[in-house]
Amino acid sequence: MLNTTTEQGGSILKSEDFRFDSESNCIANEVVKILSFDDSNMEAIDTTYLYQLGLKLQLLSYLKEGDIFEDVYQNIHEPAEMLFVFVQSPKFQLSLCLPAAQELLKSLSPFIEVRTITGFGVPLGGTEPEEYQYDDLITGNLKSKLTKTRVVKIRTSYRNFEAVLFAELRKKHIYIIPPVRAYSIDVLLDNAKSAFSPKLLEFIPDNCIENFQSAGRALSLNLPLGMSFHLFLALEIMLKEYGQSLGIINSELKESDRNWGNYLNHEKFSKARDGVVSFLKQIKDSYRNPLIHADAKLDSDEAPALFSLTQGTVELIAKLVKESKKS
Numbered sequence: 001m002l003n004t005t006t007e008q009g010g011s012i013l014k015s016e017d018f019r020f021d022s023e024s025n026c027i028a029n030e031v032v033k034i035l036s037f038d039d040s041n042m043e044a045i046d047t048t049y050l051y052q053l054g055l056k057l058q059l060l061s062y063l064k065e066g067d068i069f070e071d072v073y074q075n076i077h078e079p080a081e082m083l084f085v086f087v088q089s090p091k092f093q094l095s096l097c098l099p100a101a102q103e104l105l106k107s108l109s110p111f112i113e114v115r116t117i118t119g120f121g122v123p124l125g126g127t128e129p130e131e132y133q134y135d136d137l138i139t140g141n142l143k144s145k146l147t148k149t150r151v152v153k154i155r156t157s158y159r160n161f162e163a164v165l166f167a168e169l170r171k172k173h174i175y176i177i178p179p180v181r182a183y184s185i186d187v188l189l190d191n192a193k194s195a196f197s198p199k200l201l202e203f204i205p206d207n208c209i210e211n212f213q214s215a216g217r218a219l220s221l222n223l224p225l226g227m228s229f230h231l232f233l234a235l236e237i238m239l240k241e242y243g244q245s246l247g248i249i250n251s252e253l254k255e256s257d258r259n260w261g262n263y264l265n266h267e268k269f270s271k272a273r274d275g276v277v278s279f280l281k282q283i284k285d286s287y288r289n290p291l292i293h294a295d296a297k298l299d300s301d302e303a304p305a306l307f308s309l310t311q312g313t314v315e316l317i318a319k320l321v322k323e324s325k326k327s
Contacts, residue, residue: 044189047174049085056082060158065151069111070142077139080105080112096168100161107150107157110140177220181304185220192216195311200318203325208237208314215307224303225291231310232288235280238317239263245324260284276320279313 059075069076087101105112177185187194192213196204211234218227243263264280287306290296298306 049082050169053082053086057158057162060154063146063151063154065146065148067146068142069140069144069146072146073142076108076111080108094165094168094172097161097164100157100164104154104157104161107153110144112138112140180219183216183219183304183307188216188220196315196318200315200322203241203318203321204314205237205241208234208241211237212311212314215310219303219307222300222303224298224300224306225296227303228287228291228298228306231306232283232291234314235283235310236260238314238321239280242317242321242324245321260288276313276316279309279316283309283313 056079059079062075063072083101083105087098087105177189179185180188190213192215193201193209195212196209201209211230215227215230215234218224218230239260260280264277264284283306287298291298
C-alpha cells in the first residue's frame with residue numbers, strides 16, 4: 001500500500017507513484033485526485049474509472065494457452081495497471097472485493113510483479129524532501145509463456161472478482177445533485193470563491209472564504225439553515241475586517257461589544273457608501289435575527305437569494321476595505 005502519511009500530516013504524491021506505460025490509463029491515474037470536503041467523509045469519485053476497469057479486465061478473456069507475454073503485453077499489463085490502482089486506492093470503499101482483486105493480480109505473475117520501492121518526495125505543505133515507500137507495478141519476463149494452468153487461474157480469478165465487485169456495487173449509492181439556479185454544482189461544492197471578483201480576493205479573509213465555501217456546499221445539498229449559519233459567519237468576519245480597516249476594533253469597540261448591532265450603529269460604519277449598511281440591515285433583520293431561534297425555518301426557494309445577497313454584500317465590504325487601506 002502507498003505509505004503517504006508524514007509527521008506533518010501531509011501527503012506525498014509524485015508522478016512516480018503510478019508508473020503507467022499506457023495512455024489509455026489516464027483515468028486510472030486521475031481517480032486518485034479525489035475531491036475531499038474538509039473533515040467530512042463525503043468524497044466525489046470518478047465513476048468512469050470503474051467502467052474503464054471493466055473494459056480493460058475483459059482483455060484477460062482473450063488470453064490462451066501458449067501465448068507469449070511479449071505478444072499479449074497489452075492484454076495483461078493494461079488490466080493489471082487498472083487493477084493495481086483499484087487495490088491501492090481506498091477511496092472506493094469496496095472492501096469486500098479487495099481480496100478477489102489482489103488474488104487476480106497474483107494470478108498475473110510472473111508477467112507483472114508488485115514491488116515496494118523507496119523514493120523521495122515533498123509532502124503537501126512541506127518544503128524538504130522526505131523518504132517514503134510506495135508500491136510499484138513491475139513488468140515481468142517478456143518471454144514467459146502462458147500455460148494451461150495459468151490461463152485457468154487467470155480466468156477463474158477474473159470471474160470471482162467480477163462476481164464480488166458486481167454484488168458489492170449493487171449495495172453502493174450514487175446520488176445526482178442538480179444545479180441550484182444559476183450555480184453549478186462544481187462551483188458550490190469546491191470553488192465558491194470564484195463568485196467573488198479576483199481583484200477583491202486579497203481583501204477577503206481566508207476564514208470568510210472558507211465559510212462561504214461551506215455555505216455553498218450546504219446550499220448544493222439543500223441544507224438552507226446550515227448554509228445561513230456559514231453565511232452569517234462570513235459576513236461577521238467581513239464586518240470585523242472593515243472595522244479593523246477603520247481603526248475602531250481595538251480603539252473603540254472592545255471584544256464584548258463587537259456584534260452586528262454595534263458595528264452597524266457605529267458612526268464610521270453608518271457613513272459607508274454603496275448601500276452596504278442597508279444591505280447588512282436587511283440581512284440582519286430579515287434573515288439573521290429570525291433564524292437564530294430554535295424553531296427557525298428557511299425555505300429552500302429563499303436560500304439561493306440569501307446566498308447571492310451575501311456574496312454581493314461581501315464584495316461591497318471588500319471594496320470598502322480596499323479603499324480604506326489605500327487612504
